[in-house]
Amino acid sequence: xxxxxxxxxxxxxxxxxxxxxxxxxxxxxxxxxxxxxxxxxxxxxxxxxxxxxxxxxxxxxxxxxxxxxxxxxxxxxxxxxxxxxxxxxxxxxxxxxxxxxxxxxxxxxxxxxxxxxxxxxxxxxxxxxxxxxxxxxxxxxxxxxxxxxxxxxxxxxxxxxxxxxxxxxxxxxxxxxxxxxxxxxxxxxxxxxxxxxxxxxxxxxxxxxxxxxxxxxxxxxxxxxxxxxxxxxxxxxxxxxxxxxxxxxxxxxxxxxxxxxxxxxxxxxxxxxxxxxxxxxxxxxxxxxxxxxxxxxxxxxxxxxxxxxxxxxxxxxxxxxxxxxxxxxxxxxxx
Ligand code: NAD
Ligand code: TYD
Numbered sequence: 001x002x003x004x005x006x007x008x009x010x011x012x013x014x015x016x017x018x019x020x021x022x023x024x025x026x027x028x029x030x031x032x033x034x035x036x037x038x039x040x041x042x043x044x045x046x047x048x049x050x051x052x053x054x055x056x057x058x059x060x061x062x063x064x065x066x067x068x069x070x071x072x073x074x075x076x077x078x079x080x081x082x083x084x085x086x087x088x089x090x091x092x093x094x095x096x097x098x099x100x101x102x103x104x105x106x107x108x109x110x111x112x113x114x115x116x117x118x119x120x121x122x123x124x125x126x127x128x129x130x131x132x133x134x135x136x137x138x139x140x141x142x143x144x145x146x147x148x149x150x151x152x153x154x155x156x157x158x159x160x161x162x163x164x165x166x167x168x169x170x171x172x173x174x175x176x177x178x179x180x181x182x183x184x185x186x187x188x189x190x191x192x193x194x195x196x197x198x199x200x201x202x203x204x205x206x207x208x209x210x211x212x213x214x215x216x217x218x219x220x221x222x223x224x225x226x227x228x229x230x231x232x233x234x235x236x237x238x239x240x241x242x243x244x245x246x247x248x249x250x251x252x253x254x255x256x257x258x259x260x261x262x263x264x265x266x267x268x269x270x271x272x273x274x275x276x277x278x279x280x281x282x283x284x285x286x287x288x289x290x291x292x293x294x295x296x297x298x299x300x301x302x303x304x305x306x307x308x309x310x311x312x313x314x315x316x317x318x319x320x321x322x323x324x325x326x327x328x329x330x331x332x333x334x335x
Contacts, residue, residue, distance in 0.1 A: 002028045005076045007061050007109065008083030010034035012184040013123065013176075013218055015044035017082065020222045022051055029053045031074045033067070035060045037097075038322060039086065043314060044183045061105035067112045078119040080229065081109055084156075087187050088127070088149045089330055092273055095148035102152035103159070110163040113171075120160070121229050124175040126214070126241065126279045128154040136282040139175070139237040146274050157237070164235045172232040174225055177241030177281055180300055181218030182307040186315050187326070189248065190215065190301070193255045194308045195315055197265060203256075204331050207271030209249030212278040214241040217300030220293040227291050241281040242293045254298065258305045269334035 004021065008014045009032030018030055034040045036058055048054050055074065059066035061083045070076065083105060085091065085098040106122065113120040129137040130144035143158070145151040163169040184191045193203045224240040232238055252266050295303070308315060319327075 002078055003074055003076050004028060004030045005033055005070060005074070005079045006030055007033045007079060007081045008040075010036060010040035010042055010044055010056075011082060011086070012039070012044070013179055013221060014082035015183055016181060016218045017080070017222045017225060018045060018054070019048055020219065021226065022048055022054060024226070029055075029074070031055045031057055031070060031076065033057045033059050033061070033070050034083065037085070039185050041183075041318070061109055062100055064108050064111065067108055068115070071112055071116050071118070076116070076118060078121070078229070079109055079113055080121045080123070080225065081106065082123045084153065086149065088147045089187070089272065091147055091149035091152070093329070095152070098148055098152040102149075103155040106156035106159055110159060110169060113169045114163060114167045119170045121225065122156060122160050122171065122173045123225060124157050124173045124237070125150070125153050126175050126177045126239065126281050127276065128157055128175065129279070131276040132278050132280045136243070136280040137239065138282045139239055139285055146276055170234050172228050172234065173237045174228050174240045175237060175281070176221050176224070177214035177216050177279060179218045179221050180215050180304045182304070182311070183314070184218075186319055187323075190251065190255070190304060191308060191315065193252055194259070194305050195319065197255055197259050197261045198309065200261070200265065202267035203252050203265050204269045204334060205248060205252055205266055206269060206275060209247065209252065209266075209268065210277070211248050211275060212245040212280070213248065213251075214243065214245050214279060214281060215251060215297050215300065216240070216242050216293060217295035217303065220295055220300075224286060224291050227289055228286070231289055238286045238289075239281040239283050240286055241283050242297060243281060243283045244297060245278065245280055246297050251301070254301055255305060258302055259309070267335075269331065
């Protein structure tokens with residue numbers, strides 16, 4: 001029997017992970033601990049709400065007493081941490097919450113792991129390696145984050161390493177490439193492009209659109225986290241991605257093709273500050289554990305587009321209110 005605390009489990013990847021784990025492990029109990037920021041949404045977990053092995057606790061990972069209470073009350077033995085501020089563009093506008101949650105919040109969780117002897121897994125990002133001009137990043141490569149988001153995530157990773165070395169906390173880290181799939185907040189490029197295209201609104205492509213990302217399907221990422229959680233070597237880091245990069249402009253074109261919309265909807269806008277032109281992961285370490293992604297980029301994108309077409313109830317209301325103000329600030333002056 002395992003009792004997992006899934007922090008940040010009401011967000012995009014965490015909610016997919018919660019559903020996947022409850023389905024795969026009939027003996028596991030799972031507590032989602034989430035602050036419900038603008039990116040957290042209980043509707044992402046609607047279909048698991050009635051599961052007797054699932055519970056939700058609203059809480060902040062920066063609040064040590066809240067974390068400890070959840071650990072005690074639910075006899076937690078494992079933390080899987082998804083909680084983070086995650087959008088690069090927001091970190092460029094204001095980095096405060098990123099430093100709080102991604103660095104200090106990680107510290108709070110590590111302290112709890114130390115105190116209660118918990119297994120700790122961190123969901124990290126390939127962005128900590130920075131712009132990869134040639135070749136592919138390996139787990140031992142230096143961290144060269146270039147955005148406040150990436151720097152805050154790198155800070156978290158370094159703390160985890162320190163708690164493993166100094167306090168023998170049983171840690172692992174996965175560093176995932178860009179995820180796509182159901183329940184991704186429509187500020188990230190893929191769901192933004194898909195939902196704009198459905199409404200015939202221009203797709204704001206930064207700069208020349210020749211930046212490259214390894215877009216992986218979220219369930220492949222969840223499987224990899226599961227594998228590392230159970231079979232990863234303690235203290236180690238594992239990259240997670242397909243190993244295949246796509247130019248943003250080709251991603252945008254494929255979105256439009258899948259929706260049968262014209263390419264004239266692509267609108268080149270002013271580039272992101274400090275934009276990392278390429279991320280690329282060497283995923284051989286994870287492959288050696290026996291993992292293979294089940295979806296190509298094309299298959300994952302097709303599934304993603306289909307989900308957004310069929311689930312307007314989910315995303316349409318997210319694109320109102322605070323989102324409109326964000327969109328205006330973010331894109332008005334880019335044209
Ligand atoms: P998301 O923004 O969709 O969700 C983040 C969740 O964390 C939300 O539910 C939010 O309410 C919660 N949260 C934020 N601050 C919190 C706090 N202080 N206390 C408790 N909960 C808090 O993010 P996502 O895309 O699902 O990413 C999940 C994790 O995976 C993050 O750590 C991110 O860095 C990492 N990651 C994401 C990607 C990607 O492509 N989305 C790729 C690699 C790694
Ligand atoms: P994003 O989804 O924000 O992920 P990340 O920057 O963390 O990789 O962006 C993916 C790529 O798409 C990135 O190169 C920036 C680019 N992009 C655009 O061209 N237009 C947009 O409106 C957004 C949000 C991103």
